[in-house]
Amino acid sequence: MTKDNVEPSARVAMVGAGQLARMTYQAAIDYGVDLHVLASSVSDPAVVGGASYSIGNYEHYLDLVMVSKFGQVVTFDHELVPPSHLQSLEEAGFQLRPSPKALAFAQDKLHARRQLKNFEHINVSVPEFIPVFSVEDITRFATNHGWPVILKARGGGYDGRGVHVLNNSGDANRFVFDTTNSSEPAWVLEEHLELAAEFAIIIARRPSGDLVSYPPIGTRQEGGMCQEVTMPAELPDEVTSEAIRLAKEIVIGIGATGICAIEFFWTTDGRLLLNELALRPHNSGHGTIEACVTSQFHQHLRAILDWPLGSTELISPAATVNIIGGPFEVNLVDRLPAALSVADAHIHLYAKKSRPGRKLGHVTALGPSVEQALETARATARMFKL
Amino acid sequence: MTKDNVEPSARVAMVGAGQLARMTYQAAIDYGVDLHVLASSVSDPAVVGGASYSIGNYEHYLDLVMVSKFGQVVTFDHELVPPSHLQSLEEAGFQLRPSPKALAFAQDKLHARRQLKNFEHINVSVPEFIPVFSVEDITRFATNHGWPVILKARGGGYDGRGVHVLNNSGDANRFVFDTTNSSEPAWVLEEHLELAAEFAIIIARRPSGDLVSYPPIGTRQEGGMCQEVTMPAELPDEVTSEAIRLAKEIVIGIGATGICAIEFFWTTDGRLLLNELALRPHNSGHGTIEACVTSQFHQHLRAILDWPLGSTELISPAATVNIIGGPFEVNLVDRLPAALSVADAHIHLYAKKSRPGRKLGHVTALGPSVEQALETARATARMFKL
Numbered sequence: 183m184t185k186d187n188v189e190p191s192a193r194v195a196m197v198g199a200g201q202l203a204r205m206t207y208q209a210a211i212d213y214g215v216d217l218h219v220l221a222s223s224v225s226d227p228a229v230v231g232g233a234s235y236s237i238g239n240y241e242h243y244l245d246l247v248m249v250s251k252f253g254q255v256v257t258f259d260h261e262l263v264p265p266s267h268l269q270s271l272e273e274a275g276f277q278l279r280p281s282p283k284a285l286a287f288a289q290d291k292l293h294a295r296r297q298l299k300n301f302e303h304i305n306v307s308v309p310e311f312i313p314v315f316s317v318e319d320i321t322r323f324a325t326n327h328g329w330p331v332i333l334k335a336r337g338g339g340y341d342g343r344g345v346h347v348l349n350n351s352g353d354a355n356r357f358v359f360d361t362t363n364s365s366e367p368a369w370v371l372e373e374h375l376e377l378a379a380e381f382a383i384i385i386a387r388r389p390s391g392d393l394v395s396y397p398p399i400g401t402r403q404e405g406g407m408c409q410e411v412t413m414p415a416e417l418p419d420e421v422t423s424e425a426i427r428l429a430k431e432i433v434i435g436i437g438a439t440g441i442c443a444i445e446f447f448w449t450t451d452g453r454l455l456l457n458e459l460a461l462r463p464h465n466s467g468h469g470t471i472e473a474c475v476t477s478q479f480h481q482h483l484r485a486i487l488d489w490p491l492g493s494t495e496l497i498s499p500a501a502t503v504n505i506i507g508g509p510f511e512v513n514l515v516d517r518l519p520a521a522l523s524v525a526d527a528h529i530h531l532y533a534k535k536s537r538p539g540r541k542l543g544h545v546t547a548l549g550p551s552v553e554q555a556l557e558t559a560r561a562t563a564r565m566f567k568l
Numbered sequence: 569m570t571k572d573n574v575e576p577s578a579r580v581a582m583v584g585a586g587q588l589a590r591m592t593y594q595a596a597i598d599y600g601v602d603l604h605v606l607a608s609s610v611s612d613p614a615v616v617g618g619a620s621y622s623i624g625n626y627e628h629y630l631d632l633v634m635v636s637k638f639g640q641v642v643t644f645d646h647e648l649v650p651p652s653h654l655q656s657l658e659e660a661g662f663q664l665r666p667s668p669k670a671l672a673f674a675q676d677k678l679h680a681r682r683q684l685k686n687f688e689h690i691n692v693s694v695p696e697f698i699p700v701f702s703v704e705d706i707t708r709f710a711t712n713h714g715w716p717v718i719l720k721a722r723g724g725g726y727d728g729r730g731v732h733v734l735n736n737s738g739d740a741n742r743f744v745f746d747t748t749n750s751s752e753p754a755w756v757l758e759e760h761l762e763l764a765a766e767f768a769i770i771i772a773r774r775p776s777g778d779l780v781s782y783p784p785i786g787t788r789q790e791g792g793m794c795q796e797v798t799m800p801a802e803l804p805d806e807v808t809s810e811a812i813r814l815a816k817e818i819v820i821g822i823g824a825t826g827i828c829a830i831e832f833f834w835t836t837d838g839r840l841l842l843n844e845l846a847l848r849p850h851n852s853g854h855g856t857i858e859a860c861v862t863s864q865f866h867q868h869l870r871a872i873l874d875w876p877l878g879s880t881e882l883i884s885p886a887a888t889v890n891i892i893g894g895p896f897e898v899n900l901v902d903r904l905p906a907a908l909s910v911a912d913a914h915i916h917l918y919a920k921k922s923r924p925g926r927k928l929g930h931v932t933a934l935g936p937s938v939e940q941a942l943e944t945a946r947a948t949a950r951m952f953k954l
Contacts, residue, residue, distance in 0.1 A: 191901050191919070208594050211617045214901055214917035214929075231597045232618025475912045475934075490909035497883065497934070515577050515600055523876035526861045531600035533577065543600075548861075548883070 191216045192487055195253025196228075197240050201532040201541065202463045202479075203228035203259040205471070209479035215487070218252035219259070220245060228259075230533040243267045250276045255486050257440060258462055261288045261337075279389065279486035280461045284438040288461045292336045292370050297436075298456060304431040308456050309375060309447065313367040320354040320371055327373045333357065334370050345406045347374070376450040380457070381415040382466040383429035384478060385442045386485040386494075393430060394481075396474060396494040398422050399466045400552075401445070407539070408465045410560075411502040412552045413473050421448055428456065441482040443467060465504070469546045472528050473500035498548040501556035503563040505543035507536040514542055514566055521545075521565035525558045542566070577602045578873055581639025582614075583626050587918040587927065588849045588865075589614035589645040591857070595865035601873070604638035605645070606631060614645075616919040629653045636662045641872050643826060644848055647674045647723075665775065665872035666847045670824040674847045678722045678756050683822075684842060690817040694842045695761060695833065699753040706740040706757055713759045719743070720756050731792045733760070762836040766843070767801040768852040769815035770864060771828045772871040772880075779816060780867075782860060782880045784808050785852045786938075787831070793925070794851045796946075797888040798938045799859050807834055814842065827868040829853060851890070855932045858914050859886035884934040887942035889949040891929040893922040900928055900952055907931075907951035911944045928952070 191214045196203050199221035207228050210217040219228045221235045229235045236252070238245030240263050250256045255277045268282035278285075287294040295308045312323050314333065324331050333354075335344030348354050360368065380401050387393035400415030401408050415422075429444035436459075443464030445457040467478035476484075476492030484491055505514070514531050521529055531543040545562045549555030577600045582589050585607035593614050596603040605614045607621045615621045622638070624631030626649050636642045641663045654668035664671075673680040681694045698709050700719065710717050719740075721730030734740050746754065766787050773779035786801030787794050801808075815830035822845075829850030831843040853864035862870075862878030870877055891900070900917050907915055917929040931948045935941030 192904075204597065207618065208597050211590065211594050212914070212916050213904060214919050232593065232620070234618070484908060487905075489905045492908065493912035495912070518578075518599060519873075519875045522870060522878065526879035526881070528598070530598050533600050 193218070193253050194483065194486065195249045195251070195256045196220070196233075196259055197246065197249060197256065197263055198259030199226035199228035199233065199235060200259050201227045201534075201543075203233065204231040204532060205468070205530070206259070206463060206479045206482060207231050207233040209477060209483055212480065213483060215483055216252075218249060220249035227532045227534060241267075243270060246271055247274070253277075255279050257482070257486050258285070260462070261285065261460070265289060279439045280442075281437060281439070284436045285461055287436045287438075288459045290337045291334055291458060292367070294459060295370070298432065301431070301435050304428065304435055306428050306432065306456050307453060309372040311370055311372040314359065314369040314371045315367050316359050317351075317354050317357065320348065320357075321351050323371050324348075324351070324354075330374045332372045332374055334372065336368055336370055343406070375447055375455070377447055378450045378452075379415060379417060379448040381417065381425070381446055381448065382464065383425050383444045383446065384464065384467045384470070384494075385429050385433045385438075385444065386478075386481045386491055387433050387439050387442065388485050388491060389439050389488045392491055393433060394491045394494050395426050395430060396467065396470060396478070397496045398425060399469070401466050405539075407504075407506070407541075409504055409506070410556065411466050411469055412556060413469050413496060413500045413502075414552070416552070417448065421454060424454055428454075432456070432459070440486045441467070441478050465541070465544075468530070468544050469500045469502040470494075471530075472546050473497055473548055499550070499552045499555050500546060500548045501552060501559045502544050502546045503556070503559040504541055505531075505545065505563050505566045507538050507540040507542055508567055509538055511536045512566065517566045521562050524562045524565055527558050527562035529562065579604070579639050580869065580872065581635045581637070581642045582606070582619075582645055583632065583635060583642065583649055584645030585612035585614035585619065585621060586645050587613045587920075587929075589619065590617040590918060591854070591916070592645070592849060592865045592868060593617050593619040595863060595869055598866065599869060601869055602638075604635060606635035613918040613920060627653075629656060632657055633660070639663075641665050643868070643872050644671070646848070647671060647846070651675060665825045666828075667823060667825070670822045671847055673822045673824075674845045676723045677720055677844060678753065680845060681756070684818065687817070687821050690814065690821055692814050692818065692842050693839060695758040697756055697758040700745065700755040700757045701753050702745050703737075703740050703743065706734065706743075707737050709757050710734075710737070710740075716760045718758045718760055720758065722754055722756055729792070761833055761841070763833055764836045764838075765801060765803060765834045767803065767811070767832055767834065768850065769811050769830045769832065770850065770853045770856070770880075771815050771819045771824075771830065772864075772867045772877055773819050773825050773828065774871050774877060775825050775874045778877055779819060780877045780880050781812050781816060782853065782856060782864070783882045784811060785855070787852050791925075793890075793892070793927075795890055795892070796942065797852050797855055798942060799855050799882060799886045799888075800938070802938070803834065807840060810840055814840075818842070818845070826872045827853070827864050851927070851930075854916070854930050855886045855888040856880075857916075858932050859883055859934055885936070885938045885941055886932055886934045887938060887945045888930050888932045889942070889945040890927055891917075891931065891949050891952045893924050893926040893928055894953055895924055897922045898952065903952045907948050910948045910951055913944050913948035915948065 199219040204227040384396040398415040400412040402410040527547040547558035585605040590613040770782040784801040786798040788796040829846040913933040933944035
């Protein structure tokens with residue numbers, strides 16, 4: 183049986199098949215875009231969601247080639263593809279969006295901070311940091327900046343993995359550093375900050391240059407994992423406008439395309455500091471599905487396909503609360519009717535089995551105020567807990 | 569490879585795999601619902617959209633059994649399943665939502681009109697009509713009610729198919745009627761109406777009884793096919809409230825479950841008349857995806873699974889314009905970038921090849937007023953025309 187009755191469509195290959203790929207897939211259906219994902223198993227959220235897929239390993243170059251051939255452009259649901267493979271794919275002629283050069287800023291915290299300090303025209307501040315080669319580096323830094331200090335894996339960490347708060351030299355002594363490679367440290371150390379707010383600016387940029395920014399999004403982390411998101415973030419206007427300026431300059435400066443989430447710290451002593459970058463649809467942006475004219479997933483497709491970008495206007499104050507696996511396994515679908523009865527929230531489940539600390543879904547509520555939206559989203563998300 | 573890492577989910581079987589199934593599938597992903605469709609080919613919109621499927625013919629009982637086994641409930645993307653098969657499926661123990669008894673009201677115009685006239689407590693008016701057995705029936709009716717008259721196939725017609733406007737006895741004489749079966753006429757004749765408005769009331773009802781209604785939706789037909797939809801319909805309050813009362817009574821009276829679209833005529837001489845029923849997500853309700861808190865597709869799943877129903881609140885005035893195939897074949901995906909550049913409309917493509925008169929997609933726009941939303945939606949939809 184042939185599909186000759188079907189419109190030819192734009193084709194996108196996505197490396198990774200998690201919930202970001204799953205929600206990108208839902209948007210792809212609207213635009214008739216053929217999204218093909220590289221999945222690690224048939225249980226991956228985007229595969230269960232119905233995306234066409236290849237099973238493979240994103241660390242294997244030939245698997246990356248296999249999936250890339252399905253797309254006129256190649257994009258990513260995570261930042262874990264080895265940079266050398268990205269380089270090879272680009273040299274082989276695949277259209278990677280974002281590019282390997284841009285992705286390096288999301289993959290390697292040390293690279294990002296070193297480079298961005300050099301973007302002098304941008305004038306972006308980052309937390310005080312050093313590359314770490316030894317325990318002595320930590321204690322010397324703590325002497326200057328005070329305990330606690332934050333030790334972060336240079337790459338590969340997300341959702342709080344690879345982030346350690348060290349309260350004293352005893353904590354520092356528990357780490358063993360490889361001293362054989364003195365030019366390529368695996369860790370970055372940074373100052374502890376007293377935060378007035380954490381927030382993200384989401385930008386979408388087309389290869390041809392256009393870019394748009396979403397309203398600032400407040401994020402509340404717990405154990406390093408994003409738990410709650412509010413739109414718009416409550417910030418003084420001058421902080422918002424400076425953050426949007428910086429975010430745009432950074433995205434242009436690194437040549438990123440697609441959705442870019444630029445995360446900021448705003449400290450109690452009034453400093454606006456760049457935290458980190460994610461060059462893909464981002465957990466902080468899930469509320470854009472209901473709260474903005476164009477969702478980040480639709481926007482990502484438009485941006486990487488070099489199509490006109492959509493309005494980022496906020497329709498209503500909104501809040502998103504993640505559904506995160508607790509210590510006991512629960513069947514989310516069993517809980518769904520109870521959650522649907524709480525209030526008028528938008529529930530998104532990722533078809534993942536419950537495990538402690540695993541993101542299983544999210545709830546977005548709109549409301550007359552951010553506070554009321556947050557209350558609704560929390561009450562709904564709570565129904566999925568034991 | 570097993571899917572043991574995936575949550576067990578609610579399972580819905582849907583007969584039919586067109587755009588309604590495709591959009592129901594997008595909603596099913598949010599709720600982790602496993603939607604399995606009966607498709608006529610792998611080119612059907614819901615199959616291209618990623619739904620799991622069986623290929624079969626809805627006129628073949630065993631194909632219906634095959635797909636029904638996939639669901640804890642069985643629902644429908646059209647009204648074309650033979651009533652005797654529906655009956656047999658129900659007797660075999662499948663949970664059909666809506667039930668065969670309710671579906672008969674959407675399948676058979678004559679049955680619906682005869683029965684609803686008998687629901688005396690509801691007090692619903694329908695256009696003047698007669699069953700038609702002969703050309704003489706037509707001319708006699710026209711003598712009483714004046715030309716033109718409207719001849720409608722009793723069942724199976726939609727999007728204007730099976731509807732004929734007869735302007736004089738010459739038009740009537742072109743039809744040949746089977747006079748061998750005098751008890752089961754294939755045609756219904758009805759009076760021509762001068763319309764002030766056509767509109768639909770969409771209701772969702774759970775098996776356990778709860779029901780909710782959406783705001784009234786204005787529809788503009790052309791050649792019998794729905795072309796444009798406005799939310800809310802511009803109607804006097806008393807017409808709206810009477811229509812909602814009638815729609816609820818009808819849905820309760822016929823025992824329908826799931827989404828029900830109750831279409832009304834409002835005539836220039838002030839009569840509110842029932843037009844017809846559709847017991848499934850309906851073209852007039854596509855704007856609920858963006859304009860209402862709960863889309864008709866999410867709501868249909870909630871209703872047939874007997875889950876709590878969601879808010880039907882209208883977030884903003886909105887309009888939907890269908891993208892309908894014109895005389896020349898166009899590739900919609902080629903036109904998509906231009907359409908995206910027009911304005912901030914929400915484009916939904918159905919992955920169907922262009923054919924004259926075929927519904928290929930739709931565009932919804934929100935706006936400060938229905939008029940502005942309609943202007944935006946029209947301007948966007950126009951970009952898909954040659």
